[in-house]
Amino acid sequence: MEKICVAVRVRPSTSEESFNGSFWKVEENRITLHRTHDTPLSGSSYAFDHIFDETSTNASVYNLLTKDIIHAALDGFNGTAFAYGQTSSGKTFTMNGSENDPGVIPRAVKDVFEKMERMSDREFLIRVSYMEIYNEEINDLLTVENQKLQIHESLERGVFVAGLREEVVNNAEQVLNLINAGEVNRHFGETNMNVRSSRSHTIFRMVIESKGKDSNSSTDCSISDVVRVSVLNLVDLAGSERIAKTGADGVRLKEGKSINKSLMILGNVINKLSDGSKQRGHIPYRDSKLTRILQPALGGNAKTSIICTIAPEEIHIEETKGTLQFASRAKRITNCVQVNEILTDAALLKRQQLEIEELRKKLQFELERGKLEMELKEERKSRDQWILEQRMKLENSSSISFSDCGTTDSQGHGFLRQRFTEECSDINSTSQEDIFKSPCLKTAPSAFVARRPKYTTLPDCSPPPDAFSNVADEDMWMKMNNGYVADLDSLQTTPIQKFQSFPTSDTTPVTGRINEIEKYEQETQELRRQLELANTKINELERKHSDEVTLSKQLMGETPEHQQGTQINQELPLRLSESVENFKGSFEEVLSAMQRFASVGKLSTTKALSTVSEIGAQLFASLEANFTMNGDYALMHEEQNAFHERMNNIITSLELSDCSTVEWQERSSLCSCEHKGSCLGGENAYSKQVLNERYESLEKEFLLLKEERDSLLQKFTESSEILAMVTSQKENTLKDLNTEVQRRKNLEGEVKQFYAAFTLRQKSHMSFHSECKTIVEKLRPQAPISVPKSFDCED
Template structure:
């Protein structure tokens, strides 16, 4: 937007004890005019500006009214320049640097920049500062004394800049003030008749304010991602001086000449700029380092404010007039300030490219790497889980198999036990039968050998003696005498006792010689055996019985052993069953975590795909941007070609004009000689005519 440079005049307090004798400068509102002592204004010497500050005005007020807007605009992305111009000792340094009690524009601007930044929550800032001086038309770095005679360069990206100048990144105002103080030490000051501490150089304190919107996650690219870069120049010029007044000689004289020369160029530039567009064909920015560095501030892309300091003393009236004229001309200059994020297409493209690069780096670097690593880890975990699961399944299968085998084994053992049990009973039965078979019938009569005969209905019957018909009585007698009791023999011979266990089913005796619970088959057999032995005198039969007893003992022992083994097997089986159920639980857990891993893996795959898509679209943007750059470069080249053609055409025209001028001059010369010849001929003819008459 086009806007005029803001210009103010500041009158410093008088340092002369003499009171004015003829004229004085009168200040009314934003106007300063020269008046005669009695009050009459002197015509043609009245000037109006944006502000006119009188002697009593403080730096704080100057800053508030003149400079603050420029500083705030700089934070918002506009280039800004504030400089003080005026004759020597008029108060430029006082205005820019100030005093302890009343800090100047530079200090206030620095504080204000950081205060304003803190109030902006939606952007992040990067501030760089540099400090330079132009001394005898040479640029020196005030932050690094070794950086002397620095050159000025220009580029599309950075505009006009001083190459090799040290830039310090700063985070707060205090840091900047300290840097400024260190820079002040390196600055050239000198004593003159006019100022005990006269600035012998122009100084430029520069702040580069870079800002970027904080990413709020909005898709609006321009609002959050555009970078603004603004340059703020705070300039304290050396004062113009009259050598006669400053009494300068030697070094001071040389300095004074350079100062005056560069201020004269500044005046020229201001003059040209103030003449309006038509006459602004060529602005001599390149005629001095000062105007070159301030080029953007003067008629360019910047908001500029100038404070022109003047001395009120009558003795400086001419210089004051000169300063006021300078200020009036500066007032007419129009600048065109723009937020620097839309400076040029090329710059924007460049910025976009940088951002895209940055994004791509981020995408390719940390995040995708982390994701890929995580995916790999998950894959490994999954494989591990799979292997573990397979192992567990195998173990389970193995367990099942061995369980089955054990069950089979137990079943076999049970069968074996059963077989043995039946074998025992069969053995009993067969041995009884055998013994019955072997005993001769006649012997039965002699010895009344017990005869085991099957009952008619094949059922177990324990015949009782008469007395034992009572239900409470055992079928066996308490004691046996040597004489076989008829009833007992009958009982032994007729009552077929094959199943010894069934004896337990008979009601217990009232008076017992052994507890009923202790009656095992062996006991029963022993009982019977003893019974038989007592009554039997047949040795063979006794021996047979003895063998049978030993056999039975062995079988029972084996049965007990098998029973014990069976119980042990059952115990092991139970334990294994417990282990199997634990393994099953573990397997379930593994399956669950496998499932959740697969889910996470899926999510990561999706995110990875999304990032890939994002990267592709960014690459697309990059290629479009590159195309745009190529297009712009082509355009630029075409324009340059056109320009070269124009220059060539101009040269041709100039050559043509030269030729034409030469031809014209020679023709003029020949015409003049023809004219001379004619003239002499006419005069000759006239003379001849006169002679004739």
């Protein structure tokens, strides 16, 4: 808990008049209203953390009041500094300052960046915002369009202004430029009391995020996993005003009313908070936007300082008193300040892993301990049983012996020893089962056992095991066996206690133990459940893995096919144009042969026509075949060769068509000259027309082929795109697959580690168990010696 730091600053007087009645006098951290003749007025004296008189500078205010808060903000503490006071008392002067004496805000900005540079072990991210509350509406001073913003609240961010521009900044200059830009948008107005009166409350906010540069440590939460986020508010409130004094009307009046109202609500909040935690009751933070935004600074998680500015003039005494009373109440407020640290996902994960590991170890340990305790209990129980049995045997035999024991005989040691030996031999002959090998005191002569006046009856209990240290030592037994007569009263005796097998009276630890065991059982169940979940996850991953392997194989299988397809698609247009070129070549050869024959008059029109139509049919059939061969280049090549062959045949047949030429020549010689002329002319015209038609149809075909080629090219591009897509999909799937494989490996590793730790624990438990057994075994033969001895001492 930390108190709000409250200071008062007195502005230099603006009036040249000397005081007529009273004035404020500052003495160290106390301010008192004095009469003119320097006598303090009772009930008007106030003490604060600091008081800055008229001569004070903004530098001193910053250093004494705000600097610590700014520095703490860099360490992760929220901080708020605000100026409160009547209008024209110097709030804006304190917060913003002048050129010669910068105020709290510019100093804080510079200080933040300077300190940040010195903190070389941390990385910082700073965001700033600047807003005003004008007539109870929130406006963004950095973006004029952001008006009438709303306040929201969320678990993550707490109370925040939605839509407020937050600028990430890197240096002080950048921030100061932003502030200057914001100042332009701020509402100022002239009143009778201040030519430049703030008509709104302004809040300049810096959000400071930082994290350590250290990035080591894979097992524990490293410093770099913890992010500190602090909010620093520097607030310049609008001043309270008396409408009569400010002479406000119209807009100014409305502003004045709004200012006074929100300051009144601030006063109410401060009053409530200063009442002390028990009487506080409801704090009306939600009554105004100002108190809602400043909520963390008022009784919340923030280091807060308030500078209350006052005007020293006599005419403002009442307002000054009001301000000082506000300040006095604010001084009583305590805030609950803590560093705001956020754990990143990685840190949370690490922490949870550590916790699980801790629990696992604890559980193992407790299980083992519980088991051992049970075993020890069993051992103890059987040992107690055994001791009890032996004791009962002893009691039975001793009751016989002690009945024979009389008073001390005065006949001397020799007689006693002889008698003792005799008795011993007697008893040994009758009591063969005395496995304790205890001295034969039971049958000792009355003279051997010194008379013990206090002793009246046999004790009905044996000493508890913890009293074994009180019994006589081995040496003493030996002496007694050798006939030594002891003064038993001089021996330290074991107090008589009722026999209780073992300290079972304390039931609380048992109940506690049961509770603990139940708790461990629950934890075991939980761990088992986690293990089952892990196994399910592993199985799921395995299934996914195998699916993806199959998919990958499938994709791998498809890839060569796709590659081949692409290659074919890529080469197809080239090959087609090559084949068209070849066809063209063959066709031209035939044409030139025909021209040759025609020029020498060896080719009849009929022959020429039939040849051309044959060539055309061949050509189109071959072209068609070529296009439908779908990239089978060998076949295409064959087809081209066949076409070439056919063309050659046509040429040969043309060359060999002598008879037809002779026929033609004979027929032509039969024709009259005019007839001949007209006949030739008619044939030529006909052949030209047919050829033209043919040429046109060939051109059309050629265009069609071109279109087809273009569409094939289009298809090829599309196929290439699909292939690229499939390839990238395949790569992504492979990546996913690798990640899954890695995750699975990690999980397997964890499970292995868990089993290894478990086995180790089991081994240590076994060895501990065998050690215990050995100890118990060792203890077993010693018990008979101890028991009768204690028995004797109690006697």
